Amino acid sequence: xxxxxxxxxxxxxxxxxxxxxxxxxxxxxxxxxxxxxxxxxxxxxxxxxxxxxxxxxxxxxxxxxxxxxxxxxxxxxxxxxxxxxxxxxxxxxxxxxxxxxxxxxxxxxxxxxxxxxxxxxxxxxxxxxxxxxxxxxxxxxxxxxxxxxxxxxxxxxxxxxxxxxxxxxxxxxxxxxxxxxxxxxxxxxxxxxxxxxxxxxxxxxxxxxxxxxxxxxxxxxxxxxxxxxxxxxxxxxxxxxxxxxxxxxxxxxxxxxxxxxxxxxxxxxxxxxxxxxxxxxxxxxxxxxxxxxxxxxxxxxxxxxxxxxxxxxxxxxxxxxxxxxxxxxxxxxxxxxxxxxxxxxxxxxxxxxxxxxxxxxxxxxxxxxxxxxxxxxxxxxxxxxxxxxxxxxxxxxxxxxxxxxxxxxxxxxxxxxxxxxxxxxxxxxxxxxxxxxxxxxxxxxxxxxxxxxxxxxxxxxxxxxxxxxxxxxxxxxxxxxxxxx
Amino acid sequence: xxxxxxxxxxxxxxxxxxxxxxxxxxxxxxxxxxxxxxxxxxxxxxxxxxxxxxxxxxxxxxxxxxxxxxxxxxxxxxxxxxxxxxxxxxxxxxxxxxxxxxxxxxxxxxxxxxxxxxxxxxxxxxxxxxxxxxxxxxxxxxxxxxxxxxxxxxxxxxxxxxxxxxxxxxxxxxxxxxxxxxxxxxxxxxxxxxxxxxxxxxxxxxxxxxxxxxxxxxxxxxxxxxxxxxxxxxxxxxxxxxxxxxxxxxxxxxxxxxxxxxxxxxxxxxxxxxxxxxxxxxxxxxxxxxxxxxxxxxxxxxxxxxxxxxxxxxxxxxxxxxxxxxxxxxxxxxxxxxxxxxxxxxxxxxxxxxxxxxxxxxxxxxxxxxxxxxxxxxxxxxxxxxxxxxxxxxxxxxxxxxxxxxxxxxxxxxxxxxxxxxxxxxxxxxxxxxxxxxxxxxxxxxxxxxxxxxxxxxxxxxxxxxxxxxxxxxxxxxxxxxxxxxxx
Numbered sequence: 001x002x003x004x005x006x007x008x009x010x011x012x013x014x015x016x017x018x019x020x021x022x023x024x025x026x027x028x029x030x031x032x033x034x035x036x037x038x039x040x041x042x043x044x045x046x047x048x049x050x051x052x053x054x055x056x057x058x059x060x061x062x063x064x065x066x067x068x069x070x071x072x073x074x075x076x077x078x079x080x081x082x083x084x085x086x087x088x089x090x091x092x093x094x095x096x097x098x099x100x101x102x103x104x105x106x107x108x109x110x111x112x113x114x115x116x117x118x119x120x121x122x123x124x125x126x127x128x129x130x131x132x133x134x135x136x137x138x139x140x141x142x143x144x145x146x147x148x149x150x151x152x153x154x155x156x157x158x159x160x161x162x163x164x165x166x167x168x169x170x171x172x173x174x175x176x177x178x179x180x181x182x183x184x185x186x187x188x189x190x191x192x193x194x195x196x197x198x199x200x201x202x203x204x205x206x207x208x209x210x211x212x213x214x215x216x217x218x219x220x221x222x223x224x225x226x227x228x229x230x231x232x233x234x235x236x237x238x239x240x241x242x243x244x245x246x247x248x249x250x251x252x253x254x255x256x257x258x259x260x261x262x263x264x265x266x267x268x269x270x271x272x273x274x275x276x277x278x279x280x281x282x283x284x285x286x287x288x289x290x291x292x293x294x295x296x297x298x299x300x301x302x303x304x305x306x307x308x309x310x311x312x313x314x315x316x317x318x319x320x321x322x323x324x325x326x327x328x329x330x331x332x333x334x335x336x337x338x339x340x341x342x343x344x345x346x347x348x349x350x351x352x353x354x355x356x357x358x359x360x361x362x363x364x365x366x367x368x369x370x371x372x373x374x375x376x377x378x379x380x381x382x383x384x385x386x387x388x389x390x391x392x393x394x395x396x397x398x399x400x401x402x403x404x405x406x407x408x409x410x411x412x413x414x415x416x417x418x419x420x421x422x423x424x425x426x427x428x429x430x431x432x433x434x435x436x437x438x439x440x441x442x443x444x445x446x447x448x449x450x451x452x453x454x455x456x457x458x459x460x461x462x463x464x465x466x467x468x469x470x471x472x473x474x475x476x477x478x479x480x481x482x483x484x485x
Numbered sequence: 486x487x488x489x490x491x492x493x494x495x496x497x498x499x500x501x502x503x504x505x506x507x508x509x510x511x512x513x514x515x516x517x518x519x520x521x522x523x524x525x526x527x528x529x530x531x532x533x534x535x536x537x538x539x540x541x542x543x544x545x546x547x548x549x550x551x552x553x554x555x556x557x558x559x560x561x562x563x564x565x566x567x568x569x570x571x572x573x574x575x576x577x578x579x580x581x582x583x584x585x586x587x588x589x590x591x592x593x594x595x596x597x598x599x600x601x602x603x604x605x606x607x608x609x610x611x612x613x614x615x616x617x618x619x620x621x622x623x624x625x626x627x628x629x630x631x632x633x634x635x636x637x638x639x640x641x642x643x644x645x646x647x648x649x650x651x652x653x654x655x656x657x658x659x660x661x662x663x664x665x666x667x668x669x670x671x672x673x674x675x676x677x678x679x680x681x682x683x684x685x686x687x688x689x690x691x692x693x694x695x696x697x698x699x700x701x702x703x704x705x706x707x708x709x710x711x712x713x714x715x716x717x718x719x720x721x722x723x724x725x726x727x728x729x730x731x732x733x734x735x736x737x738x739x740x741x742x743x744x745x746x747x748x749x750x751x752x753x754x755x756x757x758x759x760x761x762x763x764x765x766x767x768x769x770x771x772x773x774x775x776x777x778x779x780x781x782x783x784x785x786x787x788x789x790x791x792x793x794x795x796x797x798x799x800x801x802x803x804x805x806x807x808x809x810x811x812x813x814x815x816x817x818x819x820x821x822x823x824x825x826x827x828x829x830x831x832x833x834x835x836x837x838x839x840x841x842x843x844x845x846x847x848x849x850x851x852x853x854x855x856x857x858x859x860x861x862x863x864x865x866x867x868x869x870x871x872x873x874x875x876x877x878x879x880x881x882x883x884x885x886x887x888x889x890x891x892x893x894x895x896x897x898x899x900x901x902x903x904x905x906x907x908x909x910x911x912x913x914x915x916x917x918x919x920x921x922x923x924x925x926x927x928x929x930x931x932x933x934x935x936x937x938x939x940x941x942x943x944x945x946x947x948x949x950x951x952x953x954x955x956x957x958x959x960x961x962x963x964x965x966x967x968x969x970x971x972x973x
Binding site: 079080081087089094097099100101103198199200201202203205206207233234235236237313314316317319320321322323325326327337341361364365366369373 | 526529530531532533534535536537538565567569571574575576577632759761762763766767768769
C-alpha cells in the first residue's frame with residue numbers, strides 16, 4: 001500500500017519551489033481516496049469546493065501570503081464540529097447532524113491554510129479500540145483488509161497510512177490516537193490535557209479527552225501541534241501555558257537524557273516482536289547519549305478498571321444530551337416523553353455505546369458511587385503519583401503502545417473485556433493527563449507495524465517530539481532511507 | 486392546630502442573578518426576549534460545546550455569602566447533577582455538591598413578639614438555570630410541548646437553610662428579608678412572581694419539646710410570599726391531622742395548587758431521581774484568594790439593619806419610619822437624597838412614606854423611576870417649610886410634576902402669586918365667615934377654642950388652599966381678641 005507520498009516536511013520545499021501545487025496535491029489525494037474507498041476511512045468527503053479552495057491557496061502562495069500549513073491536506077475525525085458536512089461521531093444518532101459552529105482547532109488550522117479533505121470514520125463516540133463500532137461500517141487496515149486499523153481514530157490512521165491525506169486529526173481518550181497510529185505504522189501525538197482546546201470536540205470523557213495529530217512523521221505532528229496548541233477563551237480547561245516552538249525543539253540534543261523503562265509495561269501478554277522492537281528503540285537512544293533506567297509504575301494493573309469506570313461515568317453524562325428533543329435522531333411514533341427518550345436512544349446508539357452508558361450510569365448511582373467511581377478516582381490519584389515518582393528519576397518513559405500488532409476484524413468485537421485490555425499501555429497516560437507520542441518502530445513477522453510510545457511529564461511535548469524525531473530518523477536511515485510505510 | 490406537634494421547616498431558596506450575561510456563556514440574560522433568541526451552542530448543549538464561568542457570578546455569590554455571614558470557601562467545585570428533561574439541554578445541570586461556594590452563615594428574622602431569631606444557613610452554591618417547557622398556551626397544539634431555551638444558563642444561587650423555622654410566618658419573613666437583602670446587594674430583583682426568587686420547603690412535625698426530626702415532605706410551586714405561608718400552613722395542618730389520626734407521613738414531594746388552596750403529590754416517577762452527582766470535568770475548581778474575598782467584603786454596601794439604625798440615629802426618625810424607609814433599597818436611597826436637602830427630616834419621612842410610596846404604587850413602578858426626583862421634591866418641601874405654599878398646594882404640585890415630569894419651581898412660583906396675600910382681603914374674608922356662622926362664633930368667643938380649626942377649614946376651602954394657613958390662623962386669633970374686647 002505504499003503511496004510514495006511523503007510527509008509535509010518533504011512536500012514543503014516542493015510547494016515552496018513551485019514544482020508542486022496545492023491543487024495538484026488535492027487531485028492526487030482525491031484519486032487515492034477513490035482507490036482506497038474499500039478502506040471505509042472517510043464518512044464524509046469535502047470534494048465539492050476543495051479544488052477551488054486549493055486554487056485559492058495556490059494564489060495566496062504566489063502572492064507570498066500563504067499560511068504555514070498551506071499544502072497540508074487533513075482528514076478530520078468525525079467527532080470534531082465543522083460547519084461543512086455532517087458531524088456524526090460514527091453514530092446513527094447524529095446521522096445528518098450539521099454543526100452550526102466549528103471546533104477551535106479546525107478554525108486555527110483553517111486560518112493557517114490547512115485544507116480539510118473529509119471527515120474520518122471512527123468507533124461510535126470514540127468508544128472502541130478497533131474502529132469496528134461505527135454506524136457506517138468498520139474501517140479496514142491498509143496493509144491487511146482483514147485486520148482492524150485500531151481505534152477509535154481508525155479512519156484517521158488508515159487515511160494517513162494509505163496516503164489519502166497529508167495528516168489527520170484524532171482524539172485520544174484512552175489511546176485512540178496512539179493505538180491506531182501504532183497499528184498503521186505512523187506517528188500520533190496525544191498532547192497534555194489542557195494543551196489543546198477541546199471546544200468543538202464532541203465529548204466522550206471530558207477529563208481524559210484530548211485532540212491530537214496523526215501523521216507520516218513526528219515532525220508533521222509538531223507542525224500541526226504548533227497551530228492547534230494554546231489557550232482558548234472557549235475552553236476553561238485549556239491551560240495558560242505559553243506555546244513553545246515545537247519545530248525548533250526537534251533538533252534538541254538527547255545527550256544525558258534519562259529514559260525510564262517501566263517494568264510493568266514489559267510483562268505478561270506483550271508479544272515478543274513488539275518487545276524487541278521497543279527495546280531496540282532504547283538501544284538507539286542509548287547510542288545517542290541517553291541513559292536508560294528501569295522504573296516502576298506500581299499501580300498499572302488497576303489502570304484499566306479505573307479508566308473504564310471514570311470514562312464511562314463521564315460518558316453517561318456527556319451523552320445525555322442526545323435525547324431526541326432538539327437535534328439528532330428522534331424516533332417516530334413515540335407518544336410520551338419517556339418513550340421518546342427510550343426509543344430515540346435505543347435506535348440511535350450502537351451496542352458498545354449503550355454498554356458504556358449503562359456501566360457509567362451504574363457506577364455513579366446512589367449506593368455504588370463510592371465502591372466504583374470513588375475508588376476509581378483514588379486509583380487515578382495513585383497513577384498520577386506513580387508517574388510523578390518516575391519523572392523524579394527520569395525525563396521520559398519508553399514503552400510499547402499496544403501488547404500486539406493489529407488484530408483481526410471481529411477478533412475482539414464480541415468480547416468487550418479483551419478489547420478493553422488491549423488499552424493497557426495507553427490509558428494511564430490519559431488518567432494522569434500526560435502527553436505521549438506513538439511512532440512506528442518496526443514490523444512483526446507478518447509485516448504488521450509495531451509502535452513505540454514515549455511518555456513525558458505535562459507540557460513536555462518539545463522533549464517527546466525531539467526524542468521521537470531522532471528515533472524516527474535513525475529508523476529511516478536503518479531501512480535505507482526509505483519511507484517507513 | 487393541635488399543640489402536640491411542632492412544625493420544623495427548612496427552606497431551599499433559588500435566587501436568579503441579574504448579571505448581564507449567562508453563567509457559562511456570553512448570551513444575554515434579558516427577561517422577556519423572543520423565544521430562543523438568546524441562545525448559543527453552549528447554553529443549548531450542542532455537541533462539543535464547553536462551559537466557561539462568568540466571573541461576575543462569583544462576585545454576586547460572594548456578596549450574598551458575606552452579607553449572611555457565611556464562610557466563603559477558598560476552593561469550591563462544580564458538579565454535574567444528572568437528570569433528563571427536555572428543557573435541560575445538556576441532560577445535566579452544572580451545580581455544586583461537595584465543597585459548595587460558601588457555608589455556615591445566618592440571617593435574623595423577626596418573630597411576631599418583636600424578638601429576633603437567627604436562621605442558620607447551611608450552604609450557598611452556584612448553578613445554571615434550565616429553560617422553559619411551554620404546554621399551556623393557546624398557540625401550543627394539544628399533546629405538544631414547545632421549548633424556550635432563553636433561560637438556560639441564567640445564573641442561580643441556591644441557598645439552603647437549616648430546619649430552623651417553626652411557623653409559616655417565620656419562613657415568609659425570611660424570604661422577605663432575603664428579597665430585601667438581594668436588592669440591597671444589587672444581585673437580583675428578588676421578584677417571586679417573575680421567578681427571580683424561588684423557594685422550596687421541607688416540612689416535618691415532631692412532638693412539641695422533642696429535638697428529633699420527623700419524616701419530611703418537600704413542598705414546591707409556591708410563587709409568592711403569601712403562597713409560601715398558605716402552603717406551609719396547609720401542609721402543617723395536613724400532617725397534624727394525619728398524625729393525630731395515628732397515620733404515617735410519607736416522604737414525598739408535594740406541589741402547591743394556589744387555585745385549590747391545597748397540595749397534591751408529584752408523580753412518583755418525576756421525583757424518583759438519583760442525580761448521580763460527580764465533579765464537572767469541563768470546569769476547573771473555583772479558587773479565590775483571601776485578598777479577593779477581602780475586597781468583596783470592602784465593597785459590600787450598607788446592609789438593611791445597619792441602615793435602619795442609622796436612620797434612627799442620624800435623622801432622629803422613629804423606628805417605624807426607619808423600617809419602612811429602609812425596607813427597599815430604592816426607597817432608602819430616595820429618602821437619603823431627599824433628607825440631605827431638607828431641614829425637617831420627619832416631614833421628609835412623612836412625604837416619602839405617604840405621597841411618594843403611594844405614587845409608586847399607583848404607577849406600579851419603583852420610586853427611582855418616578856418623574857419627581859428627590860432633588861425636586863426637596864424644592865417643594867422647602868417652599869412648604871417656608872410657608873410659601875400650603876400643604877394642600879404642595880400635594881397638588883407633586884401630582885402635577887409626576888404627570889408632566891417638570892421641576893416644581895415654576896409651579897411653586899405660580900401658586901405663590903395666586904396666593905391671597907393681601908392682608909385686608911383675608912381679614913375681610915375672616916369676618917365674613919365668622920358672621921355667617923353666628924352660633925359657632927359665639928361658642929368660640931366663649932371659650933370653645935377648638936372651633937378655630939372649623940373656621941380655618943372653611944376659609945382655606947373657600948380659597949382653594951391658596952393662602953398660608955398660619956396667616957389665616959393668626960388673623961382668626963386677632964379677630965377673636967378684637968371681638969372679645971368689643972363685647973367687654
